[in-house]
Amino acid sequence: MVEALKNLQDMSFTELFSQAENLLSEKQVLTTENATLLAEKEALQFQLEQLKRMIFGSKRERFMSADNPNQLALTFDINSEQLQQAIEAVKEQVVYERAKRTDKPHQGRMPLPSHLPVNEIVLEPLEDTANLTYIGQEVTDELDYTPAKLHINRYIRNKYITPENELGNQDVKIASLDFRPIPKCIASSGLLAQIVVDKYVDHLPVYRQLQRFARDGVTIPSSTIESWQKLTAQLLYPLYECHRQYVIQNNYLQIDESPIRVQDRDKKGATHQGYMWVYHAPIQKAVYFDFRKGRSSESPLEVLRGFEGYMQTDGYAVYEQFTKSDQITGVACWAHARRMFDKALDYDKETAQIVLTLIQQLYHIERKAKEQQLDSQQRKELRLNEALPILNTLSQFIVEQNKYTLPKCPLGRAFDYAIKRWDSLMSYLLDGFLEIDNNLVENAIRPLALGRKNYLFAGSYDSAKNIAMFYSFFATCKKHDLHPQRWLEYVLQNINHLRISELKSLLPQYFDRKLLE
Numbered sequence: 001m002v003e004a005l006k007n008l009q010d011m012s013f014t015e016l017f018s019q020a021e022n023l024l025s026e027k028q029v030l031t032t033e034n035a036t037l038l039a040e041k042e043a044l045q046f047q048l049e050q051l052k053r054m055i056f057g058s059k060r061e062r063f064m065s066a067d068n069p070n071q072l073a074l075t076f077d078i079n080s081e082q083l084q085q086a087i088e089a090v091k092e093q094v095v096y097e098r099a100k101r102t103d104k105p106h107q108g109r110m111p112l113p114s115h116l117p118v119n120e121i122v123l124e125p126l127e128d129t130a131n132l133t134y135i136g137q138e139v140t141d142e143l144d145y146t147p148a149k150l151h152i153n154r155y156i157r158n159k160y161i162t163p164e165n166e167l168g169n170q171d172v173k174i175a176s177l178d179f180r181p182i183p184k185c186i187a188s189s190g191l192l193a194q195i196v197v198d199k200y201v202d203h204l205p206v207y208r209q210l211q212r213f214a215r216d217g218v219t220i221p222s223s224t225i226e227s228w229q230k231l232t233a234q235l236l237y238p239l240y241e242c243h244r245q246y247v248i249q250n251n252y253l254q255i256d257e258s259p260i261r262v263q264d265r266d267k268k269g270a271t272h273q274g275y276m277w278v279y280h281a282p283i284q285k286a287v288y289f290d291f292r293k294g295r296s297s298e299s300p301l302e303v304l305r306g307f308e309g310y311m312q313t314d315g316y317a318v319y320e321q322f323t324k325s326d327q328i329t330g331v332a333c334w335a336h337a338r339r340m341f342d343k344a345l346d347y348d349k350e351t352a353q354i355v356l357t358l359i360q361q362l363y364h365i366e367r368k369a370k371e372q373q374l375d376s377q378q379r380k381e382l383r384l385n386e387a388l389p390i391l392n393t394l395s396q397f398i399v400e401q402n403k404y405t406l407p408k409c410p411l412g413r414a415f416d417y418a419i420k421r422w423d424s425l426m427s428y429l430l431d432g433f434l435e436i437d438n439n440l441v442e443n444a445i446r447p448l449a450l451g452r453k454n455y456l457f458a459g460s461y462d463s464a465k466n467i468a469m470f471y472s473f474f475a476t477c478k479k480h481d482l483h484p485q486r487w488l489e490y491v492l493q494n495i496n497h498l499r500i501s502e503l504k505s506l507l508p509q510y511f512d513r514k515l516l517e
Contacts, residue, residue, distance in 0.1 A: 040408065112141055119144075150216055153188060181492040182231050189492040192232050195225060197485045200470040201447070203454045226459075233466040235495060240469040242503045243476075244303075246510075247288040250281035251309025252433065254441040255319065257295060258448055261457035262464050271457050274464055276448055276471075279303065280441035283433055286509045287444045287475035289468035293461070297321065310431070312438055315417060323424065332424035334359060335437035340414035348411045351401055355414075358394045362387055366436050376432030383429050391426060444475045476508040486516045 160173040181189050198204040206225050213220050247253075256278050261271040277299045279288040292299040297318045304311075304322065312331035313319040323330030338359050344352045365387050369379045402415040418425065428434045448471055458464035477484045491506050504510055 035406070038406075112143055148194075150191075150213070150218055178496070179493065181235060181496065182228075185228065185231060187228050189489050192228055192492060193485050193488040196229060196232060196470060196488060197474070199229075199455070200451065200467070201474050201484050203447070203450045205455045229466065230462075232492070233469060235492065236469060236473075238500065239491065239495060239503050239506055240472065242500075243286070243472055243507055244288055244290075246504065246507065247279055247281050247284070247286045248303060248307065250284055250286075252281065252283055252312075253304075253307070253309070254280040254282060254312045254435070254438050255300065256280075256314065256438060256441045256445060257316070258445045260291070260448065260452060260464060260467070262293075262461055263457055263459050265460060274458075274461070275299075276445070276468060277303070278441055278445055280444055282435060282440055284509050285476070285479040286507075287441075287472055287479065289448075289472045289475070291461075291464045291468040310427070310434060312428075312435065314438060315421065329427055329430070330424040331427040331434055332421045333438035334362065334425060334428075335439055335442075337414075337418050337421070337425060340417050341411075344410035344414050347409060348405075351405075351411060352414070354397065355394065358390055358397070361390050362436065365390075374432075378432065380429070380432035383432070388429060391429075395422060444479075447471060447475065473508060480508050480511070482508050482511060482513060483516060487511060490515060 155175075155177065157175045157177075162171045162173065164170055177183070181192065185192075187195075195209060198209055199206065206222055209225065210220060210222060257275050258278065259273050260276055262274045264270045264272045272293070274291060274293050275295045277290045277292060279290070280286070281288075290299055290303055295318070300318065300322065307322075308327040310329050310331050311319065311322055312333065314333050314336045319330070322328050338356065341352045341355045341359070345356075365382060369382050372378075374382060398415055398418055402412070402419065405412045405415060407413075407416065428436050448467075451467075451471075458467055473488070474484050477487055487508060495503075495506060498506070505512070
């Protein structure tokens with residue numbers, strides 16, 4: 001009996017121990033599941049916050065129907081006495097505010113540019129000055145503006161006939177019109193250049209330009225202006241190809257891409273999302289836009305065939321296949337890496353701030369090199385002496401903290417982004433002419449973003465290619481502080497008279513600005 005009870009007791013202890021092990025195992029599983037769910041929750045919360053920032057980050061006016069019965073009626077009848085009192089109160093307030101003293105010295109009037117023409121207007125007193133002694137002058141400059149005017153250039157060509165030759169034939173002599181860029185086109189090179197610049201530099205769609213012409217009493221069909229733009233683009237295609245060749249030949253390129261909607265002719269009312277691939281040569285200060293129907297690797301593979309040198313990009317996976325080549329060195333963008341940690345501030349402020357502070361020190365070194373106007377070799381030495389120790393500290397901190405961070409949380413993703421690209425993030429130390437980030441090419445894309453908001457989409461794939469060409473030229477003009485309208489007008493007037501080997505002289509990065517004086 002005692003032995004049976006002992007066996008029963010042993011069995012109960014065994015079962016209890018087994019149950020305890022099962023409970024511990026279940027606890028471990030539940031703990032793992034809980035950690036996974038928490039990580040997914042943080043990831044989803046992060047995505048939600050980013051979507052809210054995109055949707056509600058900028059406000060815009062919203063339409064409200066005037067037929068809303070809850071809308072209160074507004075009266076526009078104003079008492080004249082109340083209006084007079086209000087105006088007098090405003091005048092008194094303005095006079096009082098202008099009379100207030102300030103400790104900050106006045107900077108003086110803005111100096112007017114010296115290259116502007118001066119129209120001198122001499123003013124005499126109303127009194128008789130015949131018996132007065134002249135003692136000097138007071139000069140007051142006023143900046144004025146004369147609105148652009150449309151006018152007609154009427155070319156009258158006299159015709160002459162030669163005497164009869166031995167065979168009795170006669171020749172007619174008349175001046176040539178070969179100086180006009182587009183034969184049989186009623187628009188001059190100046191008007192063509194202004195229409196293109198208005199659209200692609202000042203982001204003025206065609207219909208707004210038509211309204212401006214109509215105010216001057218000139219009605220031009222929209223199809224006519226579109227035809228002028230198309231003919232202008234066809235005239236510039238050889239120069240665009242020349243521009244591509246000189247940009248891609250650089251051994252240091254920054255690359256980025258941006259979407260653009262294109263109208264699909266096969267589907268009425270439908271648009272297709274194409275992409276502008278942008279190649280920026282920082283040393284040459286030249287920008288090349290290349291339109292493609294997609295975002296695949298087709299475009300860079302075709303454009304960069306045979307490329308050797310440094311390629312600076314963001315984290316898009318398409319670019320990774322290029323860095324595997326021995327002829328290409330990948331340079332990552334510190335601005336993109338910084339954005340990842342900036343987004344993680346709300347989730348781990350202390351850790352993210354440490355990383356952002358170290359990155360800020362890297363940019364302080366870049367600012368120091370720019371202020372001291374260091375050449376490429378001096379900038380490389382400065383980076384190796386001051387930036388390299390900071391990068392080593394930053395790498396150790398990221399690797400150590402990554403061990404204790406959930407992979408799917410915002411900070412974990414920022415760590416993962418930096419660790420996977422660390423060699424490329426360090427590559428800007430290899431040469432002093434390399435930039436720390438890709439911001440220069442992103443700045444070159446901004447006019448495209450502004451243009452999309454105005455003309456919404458390209459009318460066809462050919463139009464999208466024309467857009468790429470004009471943005472290439474005007475972005476390069478901006479890099480070289482070249483007046484886009486004057487440059488384009490000169491090009492239109494001279495491109496037909498140059499050989500292919502001479503087209504380089506018309507490119508903005510090689511253009512002699514003295515020709516525009």
